Amino acid sequence: MGKEEVSIDWEAMSSDVLVFYVNGKKIIEKSPDPEITLLTYLRVKLRLTGSKLGCGEGGCGACTVMISKWDHINRKIIHFSANACLAQVVSVHGCAVTTVEGIGSTKTKLHAVQERLAKFHGSQCGFCTPGIVMSMYALLRNKSVPSAEDIEECLQGNLCRCTGYRPILSALNTFTGGTSGCPMGIECCKNKQVANGTSDKNSLSNDDPHSAESVCFSKYERTQEIMFPPDLLIESKSEELKILKFVGERVTWFRPTSLQGLVELKSIYPDAQLVNGNTEIGVEANVRGRYFKYIVTPLDVKELKTISVDKKGVNIGSSCTISQIKEELQSFIDSGNFPKYQTQCLESLVEMIYWFAGDQIRNVAAIGGNIMTASPISDLNPILMANESIATFRLHSRAKDRQVLMDQSFFPIYRTTCAEKGEVLISVHLPFNAKDQYMKAYKQSKRREDDIAIVNAAMRVVFHPGTCKVLKFVAAFGGMAATSVMPENTMQNMIGRDWNEALLDDVLIWLRKDLPLRLDAPGGMVEYRESLAASFFFKFFLYVKDCLIKSGLVENSLSTQNVTAFAPSNTIHVPMSTRTWQDATHGQPHDDMVGRPIQHVSGYKHTTGEAVYVDDMPTFSDELYLWLVTSSRPHAYIKKVDISKAVTCKGFVTYVDHRDVPGTNEISICGDLCEVFATRKVTCIGQTIGAVVADTQAHAQRAAQTVKIDYEDISPLIITIEDAMHHQSYFDISKKLVHGDAITAMATCDHVIEGEVRIGGQEHFYLETQACIAVPKTEDGEIEMFCSSQDPSMLQRTTATLLGVEANKVVIRVKRMGGGFGGKETRFLVVSNPVAVAAHKCGKAVRCMLSRKEDMIITGGRHPFFAKYKVGFMRDGKLAALILDLYSNGGNTLDHSESVLIKAILQSDNCYRMPNVLIRGKICKTNISTTNAFRGFGTPQAIMIVETWMTRIAESLNMTHEQLRDLNMYKEEDVTHFNQKLDSFQARRCWEEVIEKSKMVQRKEQIAQFNQQSRWHKRGIACIPLQYGIGYPYRWCHGGALVHVYNDGSVYLSHGGTEMGQGLHTKMLQVAGRCLGIPLSRIHTRETSTASVPNTRSTAASFSTDLNGMAVKDACDTIMERLHPLRKQYPDLEWNDLIMKAYNERICLSATGYHKTPGMFSAWDAETGIVEGRTACYFSYGAAVSEVEVDCLTGDHVVLQTDIVMDVGRSINPAIDIGQIEGAFVQGYGLFTMEEPLHTPGGQVITSGPGVYKIPGFGDCPRKFNVHLLRNSDNDRAIYSSKAIGEPPLCLASSVFFAIKDAIGFAREESGLLGWFQLDSPATSESIRMACGDCFTKQHEHHINLKEEKHLTSWSIRA
């Protein structure tokens, strides 16, 4: 008899002591709170800050750790990766947790994963890196020689916003076998002199392809991995499972060890949540602030953890994890014990699991949780339903288990199952499939990997034996209603019908009736979703038909064209890449690192988790935490703020609002006066009204949630550009640029085209959300702020104004950021301002780091643009005149909107000569969070607009796109539309080289052939050139530096730029190293501080190396000048001795440096619209060719190949520059294809987390990704002839967009849809599918005409 078979007084049980191991160390926690996540415990209690908080909802992988435990059922140790942000700390009782700190360190030894990732330049800002390291580490613990596919699969749950993934994959693919030791052999760096931690071989570059083989790394010693704690092993093996209870502040948590105990608990606490993986409940808690009074975990109940097989099918315990199911079902399938037809449902499940979340979720999430959550987009439920699976429930008060068929009645309403109160799901039984049955499952989501479905489906048909007559058809769809739904009429009507085209036609009509969606259906995309349901059936129809043909039951064969509907043609699974760059200057001294691909100076610190970000800083004594209270209305008067409940909350300290601001509550941001705390009125959701300060983060959050605000809504509500145009709601700034006379010229053109194009916004999605700590000092009103900010000087100025002190009392310190991308140029103020006021009010240090959801709602993103164009051209293709009207959505305040608009206007030529131009621009004032700076600053939008009308002109003239671009491309000495003469015009070289290197001409022919053979997969290719103006035409364009040489010869370097992953500090060290003639190891840079370098420029516009590099050089040159007489006197003196001598000779060894861009001013006459002078300091150039393959039935696509040739002048660091190119390209790829910020018509932000807003993942990296740096390109306007690189390559990702458009064109041709078609950006799976235009999409274009839907608006809108 088990312990629990005698009834237990669960209520009276006392709280247990939590015991687990972290990195081999035993942790004993006497009073654990079940509400605390493992991540919080690690970071706050154990001060292990390597694991990061990126989202708190399992969507980014930054928090990944490895959990190891004794598997009591299979009696073995198991290791798996998990999201520490979702795991409750109490759930790891009896487990060993390994964090990034536990596997290697710069102080001892790096783990092979850490070393290789850093050496392959796989980290930039480094915030995602520990999570990636741990995912890979967990894989290696289970499989020491993984395949490339294993690696991609294990990284599905990790995101990186900086690198573009290629270098990470290159680094980790070295573990795929054969190269476990250094592949350099005798050439290994260990046999040569090493400079700055990189091998000589590695830093000596040439124009050969640089691949994995040119990097030197140490062997992976599996035997040296840390052991499962021996004590824990002994305990786990010998001890009986122990019932556990943990009682926290609000939540009680139980872990029974028998089924009886479990059902008993569920009967005592019928509202208790049965938590397995906590991937649903954890998100509810972290993101929506919910809590559940009782939690029971069934993880130790054997009956729920086992998968068994009998003659009829497979029985899966409800607590079996998704990974366990995949592994065990795959082994059943592979065992050869079952005929193939029998295991079709298992295969469908296994195939689907590949697309289910990422490894960290799959390793803990259970099938029971998936079923019982009853999500309408569950990936498993449709399969279980289509396979007529049986669920078994147990209720404490009932003698027998209840067995329920999983059909439509299983999920009666939204997120509800037919389970009775107190019932526990024990298992689900999947019957084997019989002969004459066929089954398949489908899923389409916004992103291919780790994304919830837009629509999914599973279908199973049973034929009368030996015929093609339908005996039974069972299907279930997700994403088509409030529950997983079965098309019952279709299923009924199909019975007795032959499997032929007539049936297909009928089914498409029946499905439409069975799965209707109203225009305002939650989830939006109604026509697309209806088309997907039809397309899935079409795929299934053809698949089954093919099977019937193969079994000789149907005569005529399927055309190869149609086979492509269900057989994917893209066969490149393992990404391939090459990179080329120019050798460092011939004869350059060995120690001179300029031009060499050395690794990021923080690379090892990133990979070991030692790199410190704001929230990693230890707490100050008595530190408080702040949680913002923000507006929940987009446009309203604030009637009343009621904090009466908040003050009674545990830990509450104070509430701050505008009344607490000692200086001024209105601060100037880009010349626009903005309230720090809203006083009377709010103009967007997420606007700060006040903030709660409490003793801990949890208490601050809970108290803030109780603050009640009464509003009075104001009309009109303006969300979109179209709304603003309708209401004439613009900022009081409009821009006009005139060049030549476009209106007159237009009249003389052979052809004129007119059109409109729309480009959506983008969320920055830096992995580290906005964060700040303010530390008030006891003297003179001083305050010190640690902030994730791209502009420390702005923060200093603003804080001073806010607190009513002079700037000299405020010190800002920025060590590094976990990504910025422009989002931390001004928007850090959202956090820093309230934190400064609170710190001032409380006289204590105050910290705040926005949750991912807050960050995405509050901080705003890239400007959506709408353009109306009219272009005149001659019949030979020569451009003659352009009239362009640009409208950007600026949100509720101006922020950087004016500069973004200016940049968009100036880039509206891309690199084409247009003799007559008239461009007008307006900024829409709307009720969304202010849009602000974002990598590219208006240029990506401009390029998209230019290339849209260029493409259209080419097609109208029947020219190839390349011919037209080539014909109109600027030439040296041409003058731009802003009257700047071009010198060193390199776009043509990039263009010609990339066409040649990518073999674009030959590939175009291959693509045409492929498309002829393939009806439902189409390929497309496009080449886009780029000219990108660098520098601001403003007087305040300057950089600063401070260099101290200490008398031991070591050097401290400080400069005006901030490090956000772009490698600025590394490049500055390279510059200083060259100037001073010393190895980089002698120079240290710690942080950016307003106390070291004052009045700095924001680190932005790709310009910081130019500005600060020159300033660093200036400072170093000053010191070298002072040293010159001594050096002349003692030419052979070692650096250290020289410095000591200089010190003794009383030579000043400290210098500041300064640089201002020379002769770079322009005048823009507002009246005439004419621009004069030098607007761009110089231009960066590039060109990219991308090839894609589109699934025309689903809108899915893959980037098969991208080739880039980029002009970075003489690269200071080719590895960093290539990293910027790859990273920017993939970020741009997200902008142009999948990232789509959505609002409700009422102004709520829908896309407020990684679950609903998708940035590219590992699987989206181009399958072949080749980057070449242009050779022999000089630039006398930047440091050491280099060029800016951070932003330009982002625009080149438009090549993917136009390749997609090209592919869609082929698909449309097949449907007889000839001629121009409009495609707005982003080219999401929805817009691709709908643009492909075929019989399926046509069927579903009916909503607009439906009378009863006329008054409805769609669920989501694009601002």
Ligand SMILES: Cc1cc2nc3c(=O)[nH]c(=O)nc-3n(C[C@H](O)[C@H](O)[C@H](O)COP(=O)(O)OP(=O)(O)OC[C@H]3O[C@@H](n4cnc5c(N)ncnc54)[C@H](O)[C@@H]3O)c2cc1C
């Ligand atoms: C980042 C992320 C990605 C995801 N991706 C996908 C995806 O691609 N496809 C998909 O379908 N889902 C996805 N999900 C949803 C989620 O992972 C799944 O629904 C998962 O299977 C839930 O299992 P769990 O054990 O974590 O549930 P838990 O959070 O532990 O529990 C969920 C619910 O089930 C109830 N429950 C659990 N077991 C029982 C039982 N035996 N009897 C009665 N009630 C029970 C609990 O009371 C609770 O209400 C994703 C979630 C996240 C966070």
Ligand code: FES
């Ligand atoms: S922080 Fe855990 S997955 Fe993002």
Ligand code: FES
């Ligand atoms: S390095 Fe991956 S997010 Fe910055």
